[in-house]
Amino acid sequence: MIEIILKMLNNFWGGVGTTMALLIPGSIFFIHYFEKIEKILAHLCSVLRKTSTFADKQFAKRDLQGRMNDFVKRLDKKMHSFVPVKMNIKFSTNEDLEGFDSGGKYLIRVKRGINPNTNFVNIAMFFISKHLLLKAKKQISPKQQQSIDLFVAKKLFEEEKESVMSEFVDSFLQPKTDDDKIREMFDKHTNSDRAGLFFPVFLQEMVFLGGRVFSNPKNHRIQEEVASLINFLDEYSKRKIGDDDIKNKFDGQFSKFALMIVGISYKVEQNQINRYTKYIENLIENKIESIYLIGDKRNKDFITEVGKIVQEKNNTYNIFKEESYTAAINNNKGRGKMVENFLLVLKKKNPDPFIQNHE
Amino acid sequence: MIFCKFKKTGLVNLIHDKDLEMVLAKLGILKKIKQEKIKCKFTKSIITIDNLHAVFYENNDIKCVSSSATAIKEFSEYLNETES
Numbered sequence: 001m002i003e004i005i006l007k008m009l010n011n012f013w014g015g016v017g018t019t020m021a022l023l024i025p026g027s028i029f030f031i032h033y034f035e036k037i038e039k040i041l042a043h044l045c046s047v048l049r050k051t052s053t054f055a056d057k058q059f060a061k062r063d064l065q066g067r068m069n070d071f072v073k074r075l076d077k078k079m080h081s082f083v084p085v086k087m088n089i090k091f092s093t094n095e096d097l098e099g100f101d102s103g104g105k106y107l108i109r110v111k112r113g114i115n116p117n118t119n120f121v122n123i124a125m126f127f128i129s130k131h132l133l134l135k136a137k138k139q140i141s142p143k144q145q146q147s148i149d150l151f152v153a154k155k156l157f158e159e160e161k162e163s164v165m166s167e168f169v170d171s172f173l174q175p176k177t178d179d180d181k182i183r184e185m186f187d188k189h190t191n192s193d194r195a196g197l198f199f200p201v202f203l204q205e206m207v208f209l210g211g212r213v214f215s216n217p218k219n220h221r222i223q224e225e226v227a228s229l230i231n232f233l234d235e236y237s238k239r240k241i242g243d244d245d246i247k248n249k250f251d252g253q254f255s256k257f258a259l260m261i262v263g264i265s266y267k268v269e270q271n272q273i274n275r276y277t278k279y280i281e282n283l284i285e286n287k288i289e290s291i292y293l294i295g296d297k298r299n300k301d302f303i304t305e306v307g308k309i310v311q312e313k314n315n316t317y318n319i320f321k322e323e324s325y326t327a328a329i330n331n332n333k334g335r336g337k338m339v340e341n342f343l344l345v346l347k348k349k350n351p352d353p354f355i356q357n358h359e
Numbered sequence: 360m361i362f363c364k365f366k367k368t369g370l371v372n373l374i375h376d377k378d379l380e381m382v383l384a385k386l387g388i389l390k391k392i393k394q395e396k397i398k399c400k401f402t403k404s405i406i407t408i409d410n411l412h413a414v415f416y417e418n419n420d421i422k423c424v425s426s427s428a429t430a431i432k433e434f435s436e437y438l439n440e441t442e443s
Contacts, residue, residue, distance in 0.1 A: 053375065053377045056375065057375055060373065060375075061373075064371075069365070072365070073364070076364055083366050083367055084364055084365050084366055084367075085365065085366070085367045085368065085369040086365035086367070086368045086369065087369055087371060088368045088369065088370050088371065089371045089373060090370060090371070090372055090373070091372075091373050091374070091375055091378070092372050092373065092374055092378070092382060093378045093381065093382065094378065094381040094382050094384065094385035097382065097385055097386065100386070100416055105372060105415065105416060106372060106413055106414070106415040107372050107373070107374050107382070107413060107414045107415065108371065108372070108373050108374070108412070108413045109373070109374050109376070109379065109411055109412055109413060109414075109426075110373050110374065110375050110376065111376055111426075112375075112376040112377075113376075122412070122431060123371060123373065125435055126371065126413075126435070126438065127369055127371055129435045129438040129439055130369065130438050131367075131369030131371075132369070137439070142436060142439050142440050145439045146435075146436065146439055149435070149439065170428070171428055171431060171432075172431075172432065172435070175428055175429070175432045176432060
């Protein structure tokens with residue numbers, strides 16, 4: 001009898017073990033690749049959407065959520081202190097309108113019978129304006145916000161659903177860039193992104209700025225400084241190979257950072273490292289809070305060594321981020337050339353969060 | 360990182376065409392829309408069932424947005440200006 005019970009228990013736990021062996025990695029796969037699964041579901045629903053309301057709703061929901069959330073996950077890798085917001089779509093019916101009259105709730109229509117790309121663009125733009133990068137847009141002017149929204153939306157559509165670009169251009173990009181200021185900023189964002197600076201430097205600094213508490217928030221001095229920052233990065237992005245004399249320090253009142261180019265292929269030699277570390281220490285003495293070291297990927301060891309030495313000598317700064325990426329730089333004829341770059345960011349550990357900025 | 364790193368959820372409430380008239384009736388504006396008595400908050404054009412793009416609540420009143428390019432553009436600017 002006891003033998004029978006033990007045999008039954010053994011079979012049971014063996015079964016449980018097998019189930020767990022499949023369930024745990026399956027759950028991990030499901031959670032990690034959920035956005036990819038949503039995109040597949042959207043494809044499946046697209047077949048039936050013209051004849052089934054359920055399929056039409058699921059197509060809109062999964063297509064948008066899958067693509068937007070995948071994009072937001074990638075943004076999270078590009079920027080620190082960024083708040084990744086997950087898009088969650090809910091179709092409202094007449095039975096679940098509670099709380100609508102307390103404000104802050106918007107109902108966006110999904111129109112049937114029109115190009116689904118139009119619905120996609122409208123809803124994606126709503127989400128970007130209302131929910132995404134709020135910290136980065138906190139202190140800046142509405143036009144500066146719109147230029148960021150437009151550029152981030154363009155990147156989303158380029159990376160996730162290129163087929164919607166013409167709807168985006170017709171409905172948002174062209175009308176909004178009729179405003180000269182917005183168009184100018186959008187063009188400058190495009191230049192700094194080509195040089196690999198838009199997300200890891202500009203938006204990163206906007207996120208840091210948004211994390212601060214100002215005695216006089218959203219005033220024009222902050223917005224003027226952001227305008228200068230956009231111009232600074234635009235000029236920097238136009239530099240040519242070998243042009244190491246370009247102004248590399250942005251010493252604003254609210255956003256204090258420097259870009260340093262490691263432009264020539266160095267062997268890891270002590271005298272060259274000392275030259276860079278001394279310059280960085282000078283920046284630190286001048287209260288620069290973020291130092292972006294950028295160079296050819298072949299200089300990765302050199303840049304890393306410089307970063308480590310500064311971190312060891314200054315316990316108030318640490319290596320915040322290291323990243324390899326592809327960027328465009330101009331050759332001597334002014335033509336763009338794609339290069340593999342390496343970025344290392346040194347950041348002050350505890351910058352003062354409160355800034356007095358009276359008019 | 361294996362697990363989702365999302366720190367917040369941004370809820371987007373949509374109305375499907377199939378449910379549109381029922382939702383508008385529940386909000387008490389279906390009749391007014393059919394009588395062409397409601398105007399777009401941004402362009403002041405007459406709102407119809409066909410051209411309705413969005414609905415939201417502001418200052419104790421329900422506002423409507425038309426689907427014209429101008430209205431959608433101004434709606435997104437309005438979203439930038441209002442706190443989330």
